[in-house]
Amino acid sequence: MPLELTSTGRPQDAGHEGTRASSWSRQQFSVAGWALPRNRAASTTARSTRLPPSGPPGRRASPSYGLDSPLRPRHPGCPALTGETTNGWLRVRIAAKLDSGLECIVIKALPEFPWSALAPLRDRAARHPDGIVNLALGTPVDPAPEIVQQALCSAADAPSHPATEGTPALREAAAAYLSRRFGVAAEAGAVLPSVGTKELIAWLPTVLSVGPGDLVAYPELSFPTYDVSARLAGATPVPVNLDHGLPEPAPRVLWLNTPSNPDGRVLSADRMREIVSWCRERGVLVVNDECYLEYGWEQEPISILHPEVCGDSHTGVLAVHTLSKRSNLAGYRAGFITGDPRVVQEMLEVRRHAGLILPTPIAAAMTAALADDTHVELQRERYARRRAQLRPALEARGLRVDHSDSGLYLWVTRDEPCWDTAAFLADEGILGAPGSIYGRPGENHVRLAVTATDERIASAVARLAR
Incomplete structure (x- = not known):
């Protein structure tokens, strides 16, 4: 029976890196008999890399593009691999078993870690004279009970x-x-x-x-x-x-x-x-x-x-x-x-x-x-207070808060691409998570966490008021 693998990468959307449709950079397939490095695509067309017909294991050749371009096996008996796209996702098919009867083992590539794409925004926000207010991650900052x-x-x-x-x-x-x-x-x-x-x-x-x-x-x-x-x-x-x-x-x-x-x-x-x-x-x-x-x-x-x-x-x-x-x-x-x-x-x-x-x-x-429930109620009070301070400040600056009926985030928009809104906030020293990280419906929103300290939330509120 043929084996089939759906990769975990998708060619990047034009215009912005770090969306959920992440770039192909630093991704690699490994198959028994092959190494399949992934290269950054300049468009939404997936690319494949052809290995040399001979050479030491692990050696990579120059990329050869085209989905119907098979990856040549390193040794006789390995079936060729071909790729195809389905709804933007790359599929790699193993056409046959090895002559020995053993099936090839495929180690699947994963998308680039979404928050790695925030590095340019983080650097931009860090240039603010009062330092960065990191609201991109919902990581707790208050003491453990x-x-x-x-x-x-x-x-x-x-x-x-x-x-x-x-x-x-x-x-x-x-x-x-x-x-x-x-x-x-x-x-x-x-x-x-x-x-x-x-x-x-x-x-x-x-x-x-x-x-x-x-x-x-x-x-x-x-x-x-x-x-x-x-x-x-x-x-x-x-x-x-x-x-x-x-x-x-x-x-x-x-x-x-x-x-x-x-x-x-x-x-x-x-x-x-x-x-x-x-x-x-x-x-x-x-x-x-x-x-x-x-x-x-x-x-x-x-x-x-x-x-x-x-x-x-x-x-x-x-x-x-x-x-x-x-x-x-x-x-x-x-x-x-x-x-x-x-x-x-x-x-x-x-x-x-x-x-x-x-x-x-x-x-x-x-x-x-x-x-123990006491520490839970105390933490709820902290987040409720920070939320009550941050939300009106965002709205007064022209951002709309959608949904956000629960949880630790404010889902904000200026009705523009999320990376533009994230850049606007970064210029105020505020780092948010562009909504496209979470899927296509988030392309016009930014997620802002209320998990920063009281001092950092107050700093964000002051900046937004200017």
């Missing part, structure tokens, strides 16, 4: 291997937290900790044996890691406008993110219930990334595991939670997933083999954080 730091230190003497499923205390604390804060009846035995949630999201389809020929769907405006999760598994990523329906044919996995990053929109309980029902009818696993569930402002979010959404059963439904935003623990890499016990158990078995295990001191810190 004292109760959490104490728990971490108390568990520092941890010479033995931890359990992949975490400690019983951690799993029980997570279940109690979901019940107390969100009305979710989670089973402690269906809680699986993770080394932060980005790795959990990125590898979830792979861990669940999703692969070539499968579809992984996600909101068309969303954090890039959902798309990457499909590509790491060799599956086909399918961006979806949830306002206009659900994907057909049905995917193996449907990612949700409500409250949403970057635009702060919240799906209603009715809409989520419709999505869960649709997924169950088709055998689709639906996973909601609930990292901003604590931060509803104009609209109160609801967990996908709430009885109003999924009924009395968590079958076919998972929720991802992180302590990065809730408890200022981004540096700890602390998160967990829960929901369908059968699926969680399947993930546990694979993660045991892979050694994806939360360190014992971090498990103790998570347990303390999940049992």
